[in-house]
Amino acid sequence: MFSSLKEKIGEVLLPGDEFVFxxxxxxxxxxxxxxxxxxxxxxxxxxxNRLVVxxxxxxxxxxxxxxxxxxxxxxxxxxxxxxxxxxxxxxxxDIFKVDVGGSEQASLxxxxxxxxxxxxxxxVQVGDLVFAQFTVANKDMEPELVCIDGSGxxxxxxxxxxxxxxxxxxLGLVRRLLAPQSDIxxxxxxxxxxxxxxxxxxxxxxxxxxxxxxxxxxxxxxxxDTLTAPQRREQFRKLQKGGL
Amino acid sequence: MKETPLSNCERDFLLRAIExxxxxxxxxxxxxxxxxxxFGTDYGCCFVDLGQTRVMAQVSCELVAPKExxxxxxxxxxxxxxxxxxxPSFEQGRQSELSVKLNRQLERCLRNSKCIDTESLCxxxxxKVWQVRVDVHTLNNDGNLMDAASVAAITALCHxxxxxxxxxxxxxxxxxxxxxxxxPLSVYHMPISxxxxxxxxxxxxxxxxxxxxERVMDGLLMIAMNxxxxxxxxQSSGGIMLLKDQVMxxxxxxxVKVSEITELISQALLNDKAARKAGGKCGxxxxxxxxxxxxxxxxxxxxxxxxxxxxxxxxxxxGDEAPPPTVPSPVVPVPGVGQVGxxxxxxxxxxxxxxxxxxxxxxxxxxxxxxxxQIKLSEKDKKEAVVEISDSEEEEVEVDKLN
Numbered sequence: 001m002f003s004s005l006k007e008k009i010g011e012v013l014l015p016g017d018e019f020v021f022x023x024x025x026x027x028x029x030x031x032x033x034x035x036x037x038x039x040x041x042x043x044x045x046x047x048x049n050r051l052v053v054x055x056x057x058x059x060x061x062x063x064x065x066x067x068x069x070x071x072x073x074x075x076x077x078x079x080x081x082x083x084x085x086x087x088x089x090x091x092x093x094d095i096f097k098v099d100v101g102g103s104e105q106a107s108l109x110x111x112x113x114x115x116x117x118x119x120x121x122x123x124v125q126v127g128d129l130v131f132a133q134f135t136v137a138n139k140d141m142e143p144e145l146v147c148i149d150g151s152g153x154x155x156x157x158x159x160x161x162x163x164x165x166x167x168x169x170x171l172g173l174v175r176r177l178l179a180p181q182s183d184i185x186x187x188x189x190x191x192x193x194x195x196x197x198x199x200x201x202x203x204x205x206x207x208x209x210x211x212x213x214x215x216x217x218x219x220x221x222x223x224x225d226t227l228t229a230p231q232r233r234e235q236f237r238k239l240q241k242g243g244l
Numbered sequence: 245m246k247e248t249p250l251s252n253c254e255r256d257f258l259l260r261a262i263e264x265x266x267x268x269x270x271x272x273x274x275x276x277x278x279x280x281x282x283f284g285t286d287y288g289c290c291f292v293d294l295g296q297t298r299v300m301a302q303v304s305c306e307l308v309a310p311k312e313x314x315x316x317x318x319x320x321x322x323x324x325x326x327x328x329x330x331x332p333s334f335e336q337g338r339q340s341e342l343s344v345k346l347n348r349q350l351e352r353c354l355r356n357s358k359c360i361d362t363e364s365l366c367x368x369x370x371x372k373v374w375q376v377r378v379d380v381h382t383l384n385n386d387g388n389l390m391d392a393a394s395v396a397a398i399t400a401l402c403h404x405x406x407x408x409x410x411x412x413x414x415x416x417x418x419x420x421x422x423x424x425x426x427x428p429l430s431v432y433h434m435p436i437s438x439x440x441x442x443x444x445x446x447x448x449x450x451x452x453x454x455x456x457x458e459r460v461m462d463g464l465l466m467i468a469m470n471x472x473x474x475x476x477x478x479q480s481s482g483g484i485m486l487l488k489d490q491v492m493x494x495x496x497x498x499x500v501k502v503s504e505i506t507e508l509i510s511q512a513l514l515n516d517k518a519a520r521k522a523g524g525k526c527g528x529x530x531x532x533x534x535x536x537x538x539x540x541x542x543x544x545x546x547x548x549x550x551x552x553x554x555x556x557x558x559x560x561x562x563g564d565e566a567p568p569p570t571v572p573s574p575v576v577p578v579p580g581v582g583q584v585g586x587x588x589x590x591x592x593x594x595x596x597x598x599x600x601x602x603x604x605x606x607x608x609x610x611x612x613x614x615x616x617x618q619i620k621l622s623e624k625d626k627k628e629a630v631v632e633i634s635d636s637e638e639e640e641v642e643v644d645k646l647n
Contacts, residue, residue, distance in 0.1 A: 087251045099249055127252035165257045205253075211261050215268065 002038060002065070005051070009061045013069065019051040041068025042079075072172040076101045076201035078137035083157065085166070085199030086145065088128050096124060098132070101168075101201045104142055108132060112146035114154035122159065129160040129205060131197055164195070164207030167218050171202050173225050184224055187236045188217070247333040250459050258460045262448050268456060269295075274497055276452045279505065281399055281512040287426065288404030292396040295454065296386035301396035302379050303404040307418070310366070310373040318365020319375040322350050324393055330385040346390055349479060350380070353394055353435050353468040357476035360401060361430040367409050368416060374406060376429065387455035390466055394437040399509050402431050403516070435476040436505050437468040438498040442484050449490075451497065465491070467498040471506040 004019050040046050043055035044067055053059075057071030076084075078100060086098035089105060096108045108130065113122040124130065132145035147157040177184055177198050188194070194208040194217055204221060208214045216239070224232055258268070265273060277295030284290070288303035310317060324346045326334040334340070354360075365374040378400060380393045405426035408419045441453035441461040450457060453464075463482025469475050475495065480486060575583045 087249050089249050101248070125252070127249065127255075129251050129253055160253065162253060162256065164253055166251055166254050211257070211264055211266055214257070215261065215266060215270070218268075219270065 002036075002067075005038065005059070005067055006061065008059050009067075011059060012057070013053045013059055014056045015054050017053040021049045021051070036065060039066040041066060043069025043071055070172075070175075072170060074168075074170050074202060076171060078102045078106065078134055078143040078201075080134050080137045082137075082200040083131060083133045084145075084201040085197060085203040085205060086130050086132060086201075088124055088126055088130060090126060091124075096130075098130060098145055100143070100145075101203065102143065106134070106137075106143040106145045108145040108147070112148055113158060114148050114152065124159050129166065131157045131160065131199065133157065160197070160205065164205050165214050165218050167204050167206065167222060169202055169204055169222060170225050171200070173221070174198055174200055174202055174204070177204075183229065184221075184232070187233065188220075191217070191236065191239065247331065250456075254456065255460050258456060259443065262443050262450065262457075267450065268454065271452075273449070274451045274501075276501060276505075277454070279395070279508060281395070281509060283403055283512070283516045288400050290396050290400040290403055292392050292399065294386075294388060294392040294395075294452070296384055297388060297392050298382075298384040299389065299392045299396045300381045300383055301393070301400035302381075303376060303400045304379075305374050305376045305404075305406050307367065307372050308375045309371060310369075315370040316366045316373075317362040318373045320355055320360060320362065321375060321377040322347065322354060322380075322397065323378070324350055324380045324382070324389075326382050326385075326389075330382040330389075334382075334385070345481065346393060349390055349437070349466060349468075349477070350393055350397060352477045352479070353437050354378075354397060354401075357433075357435045357468070357470075359398070359431060359433050359435055359470075359476075361432060364430050365406075368411070372416065376401075376404075376406070385455060387453050387458045388439050391437050391439050391452065394435070394468065395505060395509065398431075398434045398436065399512070401429060402434070402509070402513055404429055433470040433472060433474070434506055434509065435468045435470050436502045437466050437477070438501050440465040440467070440494050440497075442482070442486070446484050446486055446490065449494070451501065465494055467495055469495070469498050469502045471503045473499050 002021075038046070038051065040051065041060075043053065043057055045052050045054050051067075053069060055069045055071045057069040059067065060070045061067050078084075084100050086100045086106065086108070088096050088108075089099050090097045094110050096110070097105045098108050100106050110116060110121055111118070112132075116122050130145075130147060132147045133149075134143055135146050136142075136144040147154060147159075149155045149157075173184075176182060177196075178200075188196070192208060192213055194206060194213065196217075197205040199205075204218075206214055206217050206221070208217055220235065220239075223235070227235065261267070267273075269277075271277070277297075278293070280293040282291045282293075286302075290301050292299050292301070308319065311319065324343065326340065326343045326346075328334050328336050334343075360376070365376065367373055378397050380397055382389055382393070405421075405428050407421065407426050408424040410417045410419070439452060441450045441457055442448070442463045442465065443450070443461055445462060450461075453461060458464075461482070463480065463484030463486075465486065466477070466479045466481075467475060468477040478491075478495075577583060
């Protein structure tokens with residue numbers, strides 16, 4: 001059923017390209033068998049038995065049924081369950097206002113931190129960085145963030161400590177860094193030890209042992225956007241040989 | 245739109261890095277970013293790239309009545325536009341504080357220094373003088389707009405050519421560029437501004453701050469100088485207290501930088517002059533680099549070549565007789581009407597009948613042959629079953645003709 005889609009995996013598609021599925025006419029008497037529906041990721045939209053491409057990019061596939069468009073952009077649009085790095089802009093009443101790089105500022109409640117109660121407030125100042133995930137993120141409502149997961153644990157989220165540098169990169173680079181087997185991450189591991197927090201809104205926070213090393217990593221990451229894989233490996237190799 | 249707020253960790257990091265004499269992009273304390281100057285096809289249009297900061301200056305002129313207290317001098321008008329393209333915090337039309345400050349600084353730098361000879365802009369004393377207008381548009385703000393704007397403005401003024409004017413008694417003739425070559429303005433010297441950013445109450449200074457450095461700086465010192473080491477304008481903002489020897493040191497650094505930049509401008513003007521004289525292509529399209537990831541260039545994609553020869557020969561068989569390979573001599577059936585070739589009469593297709601009538605009425609002989617080939621090819625297109633329009637360079641020419 002997905003043969004027409006599978007043919008185009010790895011090819012560049014443009015908005016407006018359509019794929020039509022023939023729906024099954026027979027009705028199954030047993031409920032065990034469900035018709036195979038493709039799971040559409042970003043850039044693909046499904047209406048009835050038609051699948052329409054809405055963003056230009058390369059078609060990617062993950063078995064069994066997941067398809068999505070791999071496209072490049074810099075502007076972030078908040079989406080539910082994505083973890084982002086936000087900058088606290090104001091404290092008012094019970095909530096913080098956080099800038100995540102989208103069209104609106106998101107709200108983060110005082111109580112959405114691990115171990116926070118009305119008496120025990122989190123130590124967050126204006127201008128601090130927070131790593132949080134979206135619970136509400138659609139185009140009709142103000143986005144909302146929380147720093148705890150479903151079971152109430154922080155799970156790596158929360159307010160940042162001091163030091164380190166914040167950079168802005170493209171969303172494509174962020175996805176490449178967060179992929180399970182990431183070339184860029186493995187190359188970085190071989191350089192020198194550093195702390196890296198990657199937000200899906202295109203913001204990366206870096207901290208290494210010295211300022212020089214932090215600057216090197218931040219410049220490397222920003223240039224990785226426009227380097228091809230062999231060029232990038234060349235750059236890393238030059239750095240390793242040349243030392244600091 | 246509000247700008248992205250600066251987080252505390254960024255501010256702390258930048259200040260600590262400056263204390264260790266380290267800048268974000270690896271420059272030294274007194275280094276400028278890469279300065280690139282390109283010119284457009286018109287005279288007086290100039291782009292300046294200072295790192296990622298990009299501005300464009302355009303010079304234009306018109307004849308106006310002079311000011312009452314200066315009847316023999318031309319008028320210079322400067323304007324810096326902060327376009328929303330440059331930064332999300334710049335709003336179109338609104339006079340923000342930064343825009344007022346930049347405009348004032350540019351005026352003081354260029355007008356008060358008398359770098360342009362305004363007396364030579366006078367045409368008829370008391371009645372008509374040239375008003376030269378310099379518009380600087382900011383296209384991308386990555387810090388230090390003032391320096392980029394001053395370089396762009398003075399380069400555009402040096403590049404500009406105004407129309408030639410002849411006065412014979414009472415008559416004034418303004419020649420168009422085709423009649424007589426336009427003449428350049430008389431520029432006495434080139435004032436260039438150099439910006440110094442101060443941090444930690446004047447303890448540390450940086451030349452040519454980038455945008456993030458500008459956000460954490462305490463104050464800014466702008467020195468406008470020319471290559472003869474004359475200071476044209478000096479301005480300090482941000483309310484920092486500077487010592488005398490600090491200002492002297494800055495002016496020495498500025499003179500070195502200004503001589504380098506003036507050298508660069510002269511070289512760019514010479515290159516442009518040589519390119520125009522040689523008749524080569526000049527303008528922005530030529531100056532854009534081609535191998536950036538955002539440039540309009542694609543790797544070759546594979547093209548379905550399996551049955552091209554078959555469809556090609558099929559098309560040739562299906563089509564009617566090919567148009568004549570040589571152009572027949574024009575025929576004059578009626579005075580005032582010229583005809584080359586036989587138009588579309590030889591095809592005898594019903595759909596083309598209306599076009600046939602129109603074609604015969606057109607009298608220009610030169611267009612006739614071209615139109616014949618164009619319509620012939622589109623005719624072929626209708627007959628082809630499958631046309632693959634791909635981005636391959638091999639088929640590019642054919643696609644153009646089909647259009």
